[in-house]
Amino acid sequence: AQSVTQLDSHVSVSEGTPVLLRCNYSSSYSPSLFWYVQHPNKGLQLLLKYTSAATLVKGINGFEAEFKKSETSFHLTKPSAHMSDAAEYFCVVSGRDTGRRALTFGSGTRLQVQP
Amino acid sequence: ETGVTQTPRHLVMGMTNKKSLKCEQHLGHNAMYWYKQSAKKPLELMFVYSLEERVENNSVPSRFSPECPNSSHLFLHLHTLQPEDSALYLCASSQGVVDTQYFGPGTRLTVL
Numbered sequence: 001a002q003s004v005t006q007l008d009s010h011v012s013v014s015e016g017t018p019v020l021l022r023c024n025y026s027s028s029y030s031p032s033l034f035w036y037v038q039h040p041n042k043g044l045q046l047l048l049k050y051t052s053a054a055t056l057v058k059g060i061n062g063f064e065a066e067f068k069k070s071e072t073s074f075h076l077t078k079p080s081a082h083m084s085d086a087a088e089y090f091c092v093v094s095g096r097d098t099g100r101r102a103l104t105f106g107s108g109t110r111l112q113v114q115p
Numbered sequence: 116e117t118g119v120t121q122t123p124r125h126l127v128m129g130m131t132n133k134k135s136l137k138c139e140q141h142l143g144h145n146a147m148y149w150y151k152q153s154a155k156k157p158l159e160l161m162f163v164y165s166l167e168e169r170v171e172n173n174s175v176p177s178r179f180s181p182e183c184p185n186s187s188h189l190f191l192h193l194h195t196l197q198p199e200d201s202a203l204y205l206c207a208s209s210q211g212v213v214d215t216q217y218f219g220p221g222t223r224l225t226v227l
Contacts, residue, residue: 032214034215036218041220041221041223042220042221043119043121043205043218043219043220043221044205044207044218045218046215046216046217049215090158094214103160103216105157105158106157107156107157108157
């Protein structure tokens with residue numbers, strides 16, 4: 001069965017410093033991987049998507065993620081945090097493992113950005 | 116976010132009420148989903164519709180009844196809910212299942 005683990009439930013950074021949100025996945029097939037962001041009282045917005053092309057994926061708002069098959073990781077990074085980045089971030093794996101048709105979500109990482 | 120709309124945005128209901136949540140997608144997609152998001156729990160997939168046919172139902176209690184009259188609209192009919200059903204209910208759509216999903220803003224449901 002496929003699964004995804006977000007290693008930190010909360011991350012706190014200062015504005016202007018780098019952001020690292022960690023994600024490990026498990027899948028029997030070559031998965032597609034996503035990062036979504038959810039601001040308070042809003043739906044989920046797609047940040048970026050990996051689908052077996054380039055291993056370094058660039059997304060919106062300056063975020064990027066690197067797919068590392070040997071480490072089964074898909075960590076999300078941003079060089080410089082902005083106050084508006086404060087939100088909940090979800091790592092998601094998609095695949096046809098055991099016939100499952102939809103996405104498997106991680107439990108989320110809440111990012112706080114301090115002024 | 117405007118590609119998938121949900122109404123109402125907030126709903127408060129008693130345990131004996133009947134209400135419906137509505138989702139509409141304007142993206143030309145052929146698959147739609149209902150998710151439940153409770154505090155401190157991962158998103159739970161409830162139902163998947165592909166080409167207006169229900170293709171997945173993840174052991175959801177019968178007090179939740181989905182309806183997909185066409186590929187653009189999805190409803191979730193609610194009946195005799197419990198307080199533990201209070202949550203944010205998210206609708207999503209995609210082109211084909213197991214593809215990038217686009218989410219609506221959600222309906223915040225409170226069951227008294």
